[in-house]
Amino acid sequence: MRVNWNYIKLTLLSITIIGLYGFAEHRSKKKRVADISINFLGDNNLYLTEASVNKLLIQNYGTVKNRAKEELVLNTIEDIILSNAMVKNAQVYLTVNGELISKIVQRKPIGRVEGVSKFYLDDLGKRMPLSKDHSARVPIITGKITGKSLEDAYTILNYINEDDFLRKNVIGIHVEEEGKYQLKFRLENFVVNLGGVENLNEKFKNFMAFYAKAAKDNSLEKYAIVSLEFNNQVVCTKI
Template sequence: MQVNWNYIKLALLSISVVGLYGFADHRSKNREIGDITVKFLGDNNLYLTEDAVNKLLIQNYGTVKNRPKEQLVLNTIEEVILSNEMVKNAQVYFTVNGELISKIVQRKPIGRVEGVSKFYLDDTGQRMPLSRHHSARVPIITGEITGKTLEDAYVILDYINEDDFLRKNVIGIHIEEEGKYQLRFRMENFVVNLGGIDNLNAKFKNFMAFYAKAAKDNSLEDYAIVSLEFNNQVVCTKI
């Protein structure tokens, strides 16, 4: 009977590969975590620190460094990080060298509510707590704070943030009541009665035309109230 050595060699090679893979996998699972790196993505990294993330992990998951990789559940670690109210998104993974990397996107405030409760309104329209580490320079929201008026304030802020001039100059939104919103500007004495959130594009287009003309005439200081509440009109009240 003739022995086919090629089959034998192939079988031995397969056994060796499986054995090496199993050995490498065993070593990988039992390798201890070395460095822990926290990376904040984007340009909005002012409200949460690396130390705060590490403390959060220790308090809710236990010590991570020097633990075997097989004892760590990445999804659970991500959930722990996401439990912090300053975090918008988190991704956690291991490197081949046993380093644990946490990539974190922080939430972005676009308005600050000053009422009975004080908090930020973030760029998704959700409530966001104030930070001990940084105070955001965003428009202040005052007046009649309700769920509906905050929804409307978010729509106004979202529009303002899309316009360079408005984003730099609007410093406050005062809510008189639902459907009556008033804007305050950084360099001007007048207030802008916006009315409701209907037809924002037309209202601000009319306002910009008024502002450009009044700035050219050096008459901006003459006005106390600029109203955009009426259809396709800018009604001004002088001081």
């Protein structure tokens, strides 16, 4: 009977590889977490600290460092980090060296509501709690706050943030009533009656033309109200 040595060699090699892989996997699972690294991505990293993330994990998951890797459930750790109201996105993974890496994107406030309830409006139009670690320099939203007025304020803020001049100078949005909004500027005494959120591009184009001319004439301080509510025109009320 002729023996197929190639087949036997291939079988032994396969068994050896499987054994080594299983041994390596077993050793990997028995390894412990050597260190924890918390990385905040982007440039909006003011509302949550590394210490607060560590505290959150300890309170809801227990100590992670020196814990056996096989005991970790990375999805659960991600969910715990995401449960913090300041977190927009989180990714957690383990390196081959046993380091637990957490990459976190914090939420970005674009407006601050000052009413019966005080909170931020974030860049997705959602409510975001105030932070004990940092106060954002964003326009203040006041007046008759409702769900619809917040949606409109979000639309206005998005437009403002796309324009360098408006982003630097608009410091407040006052809700007179739903569909009727007033803007406050950093350096000017007048207020801008915007009306509703329709035709924002046309309204602000007209405003910028008025502002440029009034600034050239040194007459900005003469106005108390600048209204953009009327179709394709700027109506001013002097002091």
